Amino acid sequence: xxxxxQHAQDLFEALRNGRTIAPLRDSINNDIPTAYAIQDxxxxxxxxxxxxxxxxxxxxxxxxxxxxLGVDQPDYGVLFDTMDMTGKGPVPMELLMQPKVEGELAxxxxxDLRDPEVNMETLKSAIVAVQPAIEIVGSRxxxxxxxxxxxxxDNASGSHYIxxxxxxxxxxxxxxxxxMTLFKNGAIASEGNGNACMGDPLNxxxxxxxxxxxxxxxxxxxxxxxxxxxxxxxxxxxxxxxELRLNGFSSTMVSFE
Numbered sequence: 001x002x003x004x005x006q007h008a009q010d011l012f013e014a015l016r017n018g019r020t021i022a023p024l025r026d027s028i029n030n031d032i033p034t035a036y037a038i039q040d041x042x043x044x045x046x047x048x049x050x051x052x053x054x055x056x057x058x059x060x061x062x063x064x065x066x067x068x069l070g071v072d073q074p075d076y077g078v079l080f081d082t083m084d085m086t087g088k089g090p091v092p093m094e095l096l097m098q099p100k101v102e103g104e105l106a107x108x109x110x111x112d113l114r115d116p117e118v119n120m121e122t123l124k125s126a127i128v129a130v131q132p133a134i135e136i137v138g139s140r141x142x143x144x145x146x147x148x149x150x151x152x153x154d155n156a157s158g159s160h161y162i163x164x165x166x167x168x169x170x171x172x173x174x175x176x177x178x179x180m181t182l183f184k185n186g187a188i189a190s191e192g193n194g195n196a197c198m199g200d201p202l203n204x205x206x207x208x209x210x211x212x213x214x215x216x217x218x219x220x221x222x223x224x225x226x227x228x229x230x231x232x233x234x235x236x237x238x239x240x241x242x243e244l245r246l247n248g249f250s251s252t253m254v255s256f257e
Contacts, residue, residue, distance in 0.1 A: 060073070
């Protein structure tokens with residue numbers, strides 16, 4: 001078995017059995033293309049196990065986090081149907097590994113984006129709805145001891161997500177200036193705005209659309225895009241309840257049992 005296949009199998013088993021693994025970066029020289037190859041292998045194992053791809057997620061949209069991990073661009077991961085916890089009530093902690101939550105915007109695509117040179121206007125015209133989203137991030141790597149290749153291989157540290165109860169047309173949402181407040185058990189735990197996400201969550205979405213098209217795996221009609229955190233991550237503990245407020249939208253709620 002190749003090193004890529006072995007790392008993919010280790011991550012897949014960690015996902016299934018809930019036991020973390022050691023960082024893998026040193027064994028692949030922290031190489032980004034190799035990390036994406038591992039991510040692809042894990043995705044193939046999940047697809048073979050019956051999961052379906054329903055969208056993509058963008059990570060490392062914060063300049064501060066990019067600097068911390070020594071990179072100058074975001075990364076991406078895959079959203080599977082099993083990650084969507086919208087309307088399913090409290091999230092069982094046994095589904096999660098070292099969970100944290102983020103507040104962000106989700107975009108729903110109404111058109112395929114197959115052109116590697118896709119521009120902002122084409123992207124905007126393809127977005128049919130905008131929703132608040134609480135992303136649950138997690139890590140199969142022990143103690144969140146990650147560098148760039150660790151998180152990429154681990155599906156950009158994706159875990160689950162909850163979409164808000166209200167959606168709006170893109171024209172009604174000021175994505176670059178939208179204000180976000182995330183409450184944990186009634187107290188403010190994270191604050192931010194659209195500018196924290198590459199200057200505008202649409203900039204992150206455009207990067208993803210161009211990147212995926214160049215790789216021959218374009219973003220498709222019906223897919224959900226989680227566009228990146230608007231403020232700092234917040235750790236999750238058993239019994240916690242979170243409320244996400246984005247100005248202009250109804251609150252999005254999630255609790256953990």
